[in-house]
Amino acid sequence: MAGTVKDEIMHDHNHDGIDRRGFLKCMAWAGTGALCVMSGGVLKSYSLSRLPGLSPKEAMGELSFVQISDSHMGFNKPANPDVAGTLKAAVDKINALPGAPDFMLHTGDISHLSKPEEFDTVDQILKSAKPKDVFYVPGEHDVLNDDGKQFLERYGKGGKGAGWYSFDKKGAHFIGLVNVMNLKAGGLGTLGHEQLEWLEDDVKQLKHSTPIVVFAHIPLWSVYPEWGWGTEDSAQALAYLKKFGSVTVLNGHIHQTMQKVEGNVTFHTAASTAFPQPQPGKADSPGPMKVPAEQLKSVLGITDVNFVQGQHALAVVDSTLA
């Protein structure tokens, strides 16, 4: 899908470099490698083939971080018998990025069965990544059998409640949320009253111009509720973020890239480093999807995010492991 930008822009009413059709094409690129730049709430898209023409600042930004997700260490079924190998390939990809990212986010399902040795293996593999800081939120596979106690001990020290927290990096405010605890029969992901109250309080004092990055495991938008791909009370969380000019929401869980823009909020889901899952409703269940071995790395990936200070711009780039 390496078309020129001119091809994509047919109805540029706002003179912002993007029309609706262009945006849809940008979505289609996600997973094959595209650069989508948020600038003042406006999405601009470039194909990766144009990247060499961008200035280094445009390409790299001032803050750069990488999102990885759903490493499912311990999974050994036909969809991927070597999840350690593909996580290592993801680390190689991260280490090959131009300029080392400042840190990494892991949006959950670090392990497959919450076993200590699974977490140990991931920790060991991630040690070889250039970015040394990793910020985690749990997936439902990380809190099995012990209500998340082990996850909190390993990754959630200093967090509140089930492990939610926030931090600031170069003017951007990052918020890690937990929506995999206390799930109710028939329901979706849940943040819960206590966490929502904390969130409201956490963002109260921030300037409206502060770029916000929210990361959580299950999508905070309704991707496909029939498969549980959504969060019951995410609307309340997003209501607290309405006042901000730029909000980027990063999730995992669905093992495929997907993007949506709604007002000031850009939603983005990352690929898994372990195995792909079917598109919403395109299979009997959301179970692991087996693809021919030689195609596996083309459906796994990492997400590289760049933030240009002063421009309120976040660039989200998905790259496959192929």
Add this chain to the structure above:
Amino acid sequence: MRRSVSIAVLTVAVVIGVGTVAVGRKDLLASAQQKPETTEVKIDNFSFGPATLTVPVGTSVTWTNRDDIPHTVVSTEGAFKSKVLDTDEKFAYTFGKAGTYPYFCSIHPKMTGKVIVQ
């Protein structure tokens, strides 16, 4: 002659009657001594099959996870709770009291089922 035929008919009737009582008693003894009846629920494609299961009191129900992804079997009202079940792992629970027992997978809460115990 007529009399002896009558006696013969009566004897046969009595024997049949005693036989029936004996068979009935044997059934009662068997249900009290044998293991409870076992019924299976299979977990396939992120669903419980059958989603609704009706069993007599005393039945042991076994759930088997046949997916490539772990699941759990958790009573909505707290009656039972399995550990996480990886592929091909099983969980069993014996229902000692009549009632309706809704349950779900606490990892994938869209997966729900119920056991009706009569």
